[in-house]
Amino acid sequence: MEEMKESVEMVGRNGKERERESARDVATVLPAVAELQELRLGMEIHCLSLKLGFHDRVHVLTGLVSFYSKCGEIEKAKLLFRGINRPDLICSNAMISGYTCNGQTESSVMLFKKLLASGEKVNSSTIVGLIPVSFPFGHLRLIDCIHSFSVKTGIVSNSSVSSALTTVYSKLNEIETARQLFDESPEKSLASWNAMIAGYTQNGLTEQAMSLFQEMQMFNVIPNPVTLTSILSACAQLGALSMGKWVHGLVKSKKFESNIFVSTALIDMYAKCGSIVEARQLFDSTPEKNEVTWNAMISGYGLHGRGREAIQLFSEMMHSGIRPTGVTFLSALYACSHAGLVREGNEIFQSMVHDHGFEPIAEHYACMVDILGRAGQLDKALEFIKGLPVEPGPPVWGALLGACMIHKDTNLARVSSKKLFELDPENVGYYVLLSNIYSAERNYPQAASVRQVVKKRNLAKTPGCTLIEVGESPHVFTSGDRSHPQTTAIYSKLEELTGKMREAGFQSETVTALHDVEEEEKELMVKVHSEKLAIAFGLIATEPGSEIRIIKNLRVCLDCHTATKFISKITGRVIVCLQHMSHNRKHGVRSFNRQT
DNA sequence: GTAGGGTTAG
Numbered sequence: 001m002e003e004m005k006e007s008v009e010m011v012g013r014n015g016k017e018r019e020r021e022s023a024r025d026v027a028t029v030l031p032a033v034a035e036l037q038e039l040r041l042g043m044e045i046h047c048l049s050l051k052l053g054f055h056d057r058v059h060v061l062t063g064l065v066s067f068y069s070k071c072g073e074i075e076k077a078k079l080l081f082r083g084i085n086r087p088d089l090i091c092s093n094a095m096i097s098g099y100t101c102n103g104q105t106e107s108s109v110m111l112f113k114k115l116l117a118s119g120e121k122v123n124s125s126t127i128v129g130l131i132p133v134s135f136p137f138g139h140l141r142l143i144d145c146i147h148s149f150s151v152k153t154g155i156v157s158n159s160s161v162s163s164a165l166t167t168v169y170s171k172l173n174e175i176e177t178a179r180q181l182f183d184e185s186p187e188k189s190l191a192s193w194n195a196m197i198a199g200y201t202q203n204g205l206t207e208q209a210m211s212l213f214q215e216m217q218m219f220n221v222i223p224n225p226v227t228l229t230s231i232l233s234a235c236a237q238l239g240a241l242s243m244g245k246w247v248h249g250l251v252k253s254k255k256f257e258s259n260i261f262v263s264t265a266l267i268d269m270y271a272k273c274g275s276i277v278e279a280r281q282l283f284d285s286t287p288e289k290n291e292v293t294w295n296a297m298i299s300g301y302g303l304h305g306r307g308r309e310a311i312q313l314f315s316e317m318m319h320s321g322i323r324p325t326g327v328t329f330l331s332a333l334y335a336c337s338h339a340g341l342v343r344e345g346n347e348i349f350q351s352m353v354h355d356h357g358f359e360p361i362a363e364h365y366a367c368m369v370d371i372l373g374r375a376g377q378l379d380k381a382l383e384f385i386k387g388l389p390v391e392p393g394p395p396v397w398g399a400l401l402g403a404c405m406i407h408k409d410t411n412l413a414r415v416s417s418k419k420l421f422e423l424d425p426e427n428v429g430y431y432v433l434l435s436n437i438y439s440a441e442r443n444y445p446q447a448a449s450v451r452q453v454v455k456k457r458n459l460a461k462t463p464g465c466t467l468i469e470v471g472e473s474p475h476v477f478t479s480g481d482r483s484h485p486q487t488t489a490i491y492s493k494l495e496e497l498t499g500k501m502r503e504a505g506f507q508s509e510t511v512t513a514l515h516d517v518e519e520e521e522k523e524l525m526v527k528v529h530s531e532k533l534a535i536a537f538g539l540i541a542t543e544p545g546s547e548i549r550i551i552k553n554l555r556v557c558l559d560c561h562t563a564t565k566f567i568s569k570i571t572g573r574v575i576v577c578l579q580h581m582s583h584n585r586k587h588g589v590r591s592f593n594r595q596t
Numbered sequence: 597g598t599a600g601g602g603t604t605a606g
Contacts, residue, residue, distance in 0.1 A: 027597050062597040093598040125599035133600090160600035167601070194601035201602095229602040236603095264603040295604040302605090330605045363606065395606075580606095 023054040030063035034070040042067045058084070062091040069098025089120060097129030105132050105139055124158040131164045136171045143168055147177075156181075159189040166192070170199025193221055198230040206234040210243075223250075225259040232265035239551035239578075241273035242472045257286075264293045271300025273469075274549035274576045291325050299331035303578055307339020314348070324356060326364070333367035337374055345371040366395035373403020378412055394424040405433050413437045428459045466534040466552040470541040477533040484533075486540065493536040497567055506566045531560045535567055535575065547574045554579070 026049055033042045046064055049055040061084055068077035081087065081095045092115055099108035112130050115122060127150055132139050147165055150156035156165070162185040169178040182188070182196040193216045200209035213231055216223065223231075228247055235244035248266060256262045263286045270279035283289070283297045294317045301310035314332040317324060329352045336345035349368055352358045365388055372381035381400055385392050397419045404413035413434060420430040431454045438447035465478045475484065484490060531552055538548040561577075568575045 024597090030597080057597090059597040064597095066598065088597095090598045095598090097598065123599085128599040131600095158600090163600040165600095189600075191601040196601090198602060224601090226602045233603065259602090261603045266603095268604065290603090292604045297604090299605060325604085327605050334605070366606085 019052065019054050022052065023049070023057045023060050026054070027057075027059040027063045030060075030067045034067040037071055039071045039073070042071065058088060058091060062094050065091065065098060066094040069094070069102060072102065074098060074102040074104065089115075089123065089126070092120075093123075093125045093129050096126060100129055100132050101134055103132075103135040105135065105142065108132075109142065124155055124161050127155055127158075127161050128164045131168050133164060133168050133171070136168050140172055140174070143172070147181075156184075157186050159185055159187050159192050163189065163191045163195040166195040166199060170195070170202060173203060175199060175203055175205065188219075188221075190221060190224060190227075194224075194226045194230065197227060201230045201234045201237070204237065206238050209234045225256045225262045228256060229259075229261040229265045232262070232269045236265070236269040236272040238474070239273050239467050239469070240474060241270075241275065241469050241549070242474075244269040244273055258288070260286075260288050260290055260293065263288075264290070264296050267293065268296040268300065271296065271303060272551075272578070272580055274551065274578055276300055276304045276306070289320075289322065291322050291328065294320075294322055295325065295327045295331050298328065299334065302331055302335030302338055303580060304576070305338050307335045307341045307344070310335030310339075311341065311344055311348075324352075326358065326361060329358065330363055330367060333364065333371065337367060337371040340375055342371055342375045342377065362390075362393045362395050365390075365392065366399045369396050369399040370403065373400055374406060376403075376407050378403060378407060378409055382412065392419075394420055394427070397423065398430065401430060401433050405437050408437065408441060410437055410441060410443075425457075426459065428454055431459070464530050464552065464554045466530040466550050468534040468538050468548070468550045470538065475534070475537060477530040477537070479529040481530065481533055484537065486537065489540055490533055490536045493540055494532055497532075497536060497539075497570070500570050501563065501566045504566055504570060506563065531577070532563065535564065538575075539567075539571060539573070545572065547576060549576045549578070551578045551580070 026045055030042065030045065033045065042064075046055070049060055049064075054060060061080060065077045065081050068074070068080070077095065077098045081091070081098075084091060087095070092111065096108050096111050096115075099105070099111065108130055112122070112126065115126070127146065131143065131146055136143065143165075147156070150161055150165065155161055162181050166178045166181045169175070169181065178196065178199045182192060185192055193212070197209050197212050197216075200206070200212065209230065213223070213227070216227075228251055232244060232247055235241075235247060244266075247269075251257055251262055251266065263282065267279045267282050267286070270276070270282065279297065279300050283293070286293065294313070298310050298313050298317070301307070301313065310332060314328070314335075317328065329348060332348050333345055336342070336348065345368065349360070349364065352364070353360065365384075368384060369381045372378075372384060378400075381403060385396060385400065388396070397416045401413055401416040401420060404410070404416060417430060417434045420427070424430070431450055435447045435450040435454075438444070438450065463478055465476055467474055467476050469475070477484070481487075531550060534550045535548060538550065542548065564575050564577055567573075
């Protein structure tokens with residue numbers, strides 16, 4: 001930063017006789033200023049070049065157009081660009097890219113067409129700048145057009161073009177097209193591999209991401225921080241602690257720790273894999289933190305039910321000078337809901353709106369409903385919903401339904417389910433919740449009729465599963481799973497535990513309620529089983545007294561929570577139980593059993 | 597002087 005200022009001052013001091021050189025210096029320094037998002041400094045440089053009279057050189061102008069675009073000052077960029085007499089290709093490319101990264105796709109396309117009409121030959125940078133990587137939604141047809149154009153002109157063989165296309169297709173969940181582009185690209189750069197790996201992890205296809213990661217190493221392509229960031233995200237999604245630790249070792253040996261993406265991904269990985277202490281140690285030892293780093297740590301605490309720590313960190317963030325984002329508030333609110341911190345959640349929500357001027361989105365409202373609902377304040381939750389300035393969507397009603405389940409409010413459950421079935425008829429989760437509520441109060445005919453709807457409409461439900469890592473190996477259990485090699489020992493351990501739990505006063509309300517119901521009904525309680533199986537296995541397979549960490553994918557959780565507490569008490573083991581949605585991906589879960 | 601790949605919530 002200081003060096004940059006010096007360099008600018010030097011330009012000033014040297015004056016007219018070195019005008020040409022100074023102009024070149026300015027053009028060189030601008031991209032760095034843009035990357036640092038130093039709007040003020042860039043404007044000073046702009047003023048300086050006006051003063052010194054080389055502001056009209058095309059190199060400087062191109063740099064300024066690009067700089068203002070990257071800082072979100074698209075109007076300034078447009079103004080400058082319009083003033084240029086005959087912009088050359090590089091300058092036009094800068095403007096095309098400027099429009100695109102500010103979400104002004106139509107203007108970008110118009111300029112591109114104008115360029116083509118003028119007979120100018122476009123190059124790979126033109127195409128890359130035209131691809132709406134940051135704002136792809138709703139532009140699939142345009143992207144297809146750019147793709148065809150690239151194939152027709154042969155420019156698709158340029159690895160930058162094909163990487164950008166791979167990325168944009170991945171973002172639109174068009175993963176097969178993305179893979180085809182990757183496979184057909186004649187010279188795969190490191191970025192090509194990274195684009196495909198990231199495409200997989202962002203779509204939850206962790207198995208494919210991992211195998212491509214192995215493949216690239218077989219081709220002697222050396223992973224860089226970008227690669228490892230994606231791989232760490234895959235580990236986090238899988239709960240793959242030992243793989244994550246291995247990657248951490250790689251990060252250290254390659255001295256990538258100072259990369260902010262890598263350190264943030266590491267913190268997130270440790271938190272999601274159950275090692276919150278490790279996560280915090282890394283967080284504290286990381287000198288450079290951005291809003292995402294803070295968010296990852298706050299949500300990590302939330303995941304572990306450590307609401308107080310989450311709030312503490314949240315307030316430290318507010319004083320750190322790092323500006324909060326919508327995700328910051330979501331993470332903090334989520335932590336409050338898991339820890340039953342109603343007053344604190346309310347304060348954070350109010351502060352978000354009034355002190356920070358954030359317009360809440362549906363997820364924030366849903367979090368508030370969740371906070372009130374979980375705490376048993378169902379009336380207040382409903383009141384809150386009724387007072388919303390916008391029409392509440394599925395996340396809001398879903399949160400209310402979840403709360404009704406915990407507090408067994410059948411009437412309100414019926415109201416929210418009705419809304420949910422209208423708004424989101426394909427989502428099986430809501431049917432399962434409602435059916436469970438009916439079952440819990442022994443209203444079997446109603447429960448059966450809800451399940452009938454699921455069956456009739458042929459809706460697929462997400463299978464519940466629980467993961468546990470023992471030593472270096474991950475083990476995944478589903479409901480009633482008998483596929484594990486140590487199945488007999490696991491089930492007898494479970495028997496033993498059930499007996500002891502009963503002696504200790506454990507009453508499995510829901511399970512008894514479901515006792516005389518058909519097999520399929522028991523399946524609705526999948527995660528209870530899978531979680532217990534995983535714990536039973538953990539007890540057998542690990543050293544007495546050691547910590548047991550399990551990760552599950554479904555949110556519904558009434559009986560298992562109490563059962564886990566009992567088991568922990570009886571066996572004297574610390575049991576860390578995490579649930580995160582990113583673990584809710586079938587492919588990833590399957591890969592676990594195969595990989596080892 | 598323009599252009600490719602990355603982290604956080606649900």
